[in-house]
Amino acid sequence: MTAPEEAQERVESSTNSITSSLLEYRTIHGRTYQTSRTTQYWAPNDDKHIEAFDVADMADEFPSAEVIGTDISPTQPSWVPPNLSFQIDDAQLDWTFKPESFDFIHIRYMHGAIADWPRLYEQTYQFLKPGGWFQHIEPNIELRCDNPDVKFDDNHVFRQWSKLFYDAGDKIGRTFRINEESMVKYARDAGFSEITHKKFTVPHCPWPKDKRLKEMGMYVGLYMNLSLDGFAVYPIGQILGWSLQEVQILVAKMRAAIKDPKNRTCSDMHMVYGQKPKHPTTVPTAAADSAPSPAAAASSPAQAQAASSPARTS
DSSP states (O other): OOOHHHHHHHHHHTSOOOOGGGGOEEEETTEEEEEOSSOEEEEEOSTTTOOOOTHHHHHHHOTTSEEEEEESSOOOOSOOOTTEEEEEOOTTSOOOSOSSOEEEEEEEOOTTTOSOHHHHHHHHHHHEEEEEEEEEEEEOSOOBOSOHHHHTOTTSHHHHHHHHHHHHHHHHTOOOOOOHHHHHHHHHHHTOEEEEEEEEEEESSSOOSSHHHHHHHHHHHHHHHHHHHHHHIIIIIIITOOOHHHHHHHHHHHHHHHHOTTTOOEEEEEEEEEEOOSSOSSOOOOTTTTSOOOTTEEEEOOOSTTOOOOOOOO
16 A cells, blocks of 8 residues: 555656646636636536535545546545545646556546547556556436427427537537447447446436435436536537527426426436456557556546546556
8 A cells, every 4th residue: 555645746746737727717607617728618617516526435445546536627625535636637638647557547427528539548548557447437418208298309308408519519529429339439449358338327306116216316306406507508608609598498498397207307327348458469658658657556537527536456
């Protein structure tokens, strides 16, 4: 197990210093949004939106691991386990760690933020140790339901919502069209083996009979109720040119449709994971070849505030 002081020294030496640009936010209709060198992220990073990081739970569960979480926003909690640290970094830039440093890399909720998905997967592969694993989780932006009046209505607000996000992402070259096919393809093209896809259904209100799913639906519904306006302001308002009043009307329709118990609203969550072969056929190269390596560490360079990075050693 690495001493916290030594781990902190390696963390500080493996990443670039925080520049003033990383601390600059955009303010849109009273909400703040992070700006980095590579993207203007679409979801807010203010107190109204920030959620708890389960990366701390991962660090608690594996106390012998050095866990590193990365983000473009300096919004991380100050009280964390001693084996957990955070870095302000952008996953779309050249990673500053030593290649083949990590046992496990977790990426989550990056849709609408990445300009070059193949490169993100290539860097993930490059910085994993041979035999290491990656995990990538993305939600489907489309909400669905069992109500036939909604399910087959192309003009319903659920369809309108997803189409607007697709259009906004396409307009700025940061697609929201991430699904199991694309994630599996990126993993295969990067060189991963043992690639597995799993799909989970996530309820958006407490309609399921199952106790666990009902509780999940209650919390997801609360989260969506608080988050919808912040989600819509930049992609739909700023990128697509809607007025604030138009955005607010759309959000009100979405809230009502999600809460309607007849709709049984849910969405799909996609998880893809795979292994870097224990004997790779290619040798990774990077500008950071000389950077010090976090010993027996795992990390997830992640861009979005919601994309925390659970990690563990093997």
